[in-house]
Amino acid sequence: NSISDRRFALDHGMMIRPDLRERSAELGVMWSLQPTLFWRRYGAGVSRVYGEEYAHKWLFPVKSLIDKGVKVAYGADTHNDPERHPMFGLEVLVTRKTRDGRVFGPQERIDRETALLMMTRWGSEYVMAEDKLGSLEAGKLADLVLLNKNPLDPNIPDEDLSEIKVLATIIGGKLAHGSIDPE
Numbered sequence: 244n245s246i247s248d249r250r251f252a253l254d255h256g257m258m259i260r261p262d263l264r265e266r267s268a269e270l271g272v273m274w275s276l277q278p279t280l281f282w283r284r285y286g287a288g289v290s291r292v293y294g295e296e297y298a299h300k301w302l303f304p305v306k307s308l309i310d311k312g313v314k315v316a317y318g319a320d321t322h323n324d325p326e327r328h329p330m331f332g333l334e335v336l337v338t339r340k341t342r343d344g345r346v347f348g349p350q351e352r353i354d355r356e357t358a359l360l361m362m363t364r365w366g367s368e369y370v371m372a373e374d375k376l377g378s379l380e381a382g383k384l385a386d387l388v389l390l391n392k393n394p395l396d397p398n399i400p401d402e403d404l405s406e407i408k409v410l411a412t413i414i415g416g417k418l419a420h421g422s423i424d425p426e
Contacts, residue, residue, distance in 0.1 A: 251368055254318060257285055258293075259308070268311040275318035276303050278335040286341035289318050299348045305336060306351045314319075316369035317361040333358050333394060334404035350379040355395055355404075385416040389423060 252273040257280065259267075267274065281303045291299040308315050317332055336358040339346050353361075367377025375384050389411040394404060411421035 250371060252316075255280070256308075257303060258297070259304050260291065260301065261307070264304060264308050264311050264313065267308065267313045273314050273316060273365070274308055275369055276305055277314040277318040278303060278305075278332050279319065281339075281347065282331075282335045282341050284342075286345065286347040287343060290347070292347075299335065299350075300361075302351075304348065304349050304351055306353050309353065314365045314368060315361055316366040317358070325357050328405070328409075329362055330390075330394070330407045330409075331405040333362070333407075336361070336402065337401045340402070344347060359394065384414070386414050389421070 249271075251270070252275060253267075253276045256274045256276045259274070262330075266272075286298060286302060289302050293301075295386075305315055317329070317336070319329070319332060334340075335357065336353055337355055339348055339352050341347060364373070364377040367373040367375070370376070376386060377383075379385070379387065388409050391408045391410055392399060392406075394407055399407070409421065411423050412419045
């Protein structure tokens with residue numbers, strides 16, 4: 244049975260062949276990719292096992308998918324380690340740098356605006372809740388974070404995006420973490 248005109252999505256997507264990127268676009272399949280997995284171990288691991296060329300071409304091909312018209316959501320399993328913080332993920336999406344300082348697939352870097360779309364609007368579509376989440380609009384849940392710096396500020400170097408701190412988290416219009424006190 245055809246999956247055309249249905250909403251399907253795939254998780255993780257560590258190595259996605261070019262033909263699957265095309266097919267995903269044709270079928271409207273979304274992907275959820277986890278950039279922190281790339282940073283920690285998979286960049287070096289794929290390079291060792293499959294070779295440097297494959298690591299550069301196939302590893303978490305975020306930009307290639309987006310350029311084909313595929314919406315990609317930012318994924319993060321619920322682990323309690325610092326590399327899973329969204330601002331760290333933003334930095335990895337923008338720089339493509341791994342823990343050892345190498346850059347895998349520099350052609351797969353995306354700009355900050357696109358990375359933030361992955362984390363917000365496209366993420367809400369991924370969980371089929373775009374009518375409630377993903378943007379600040381009347382009638383939506385008012386889920387948001389207050390940051391100490393603007394991640395779109397071009398004066399913040401890409402390598403410092405992970406230093407941006409969450410001051411407060413508001414879920415459903417109610418303070419869930421931190422403080423909104425200006426002091």
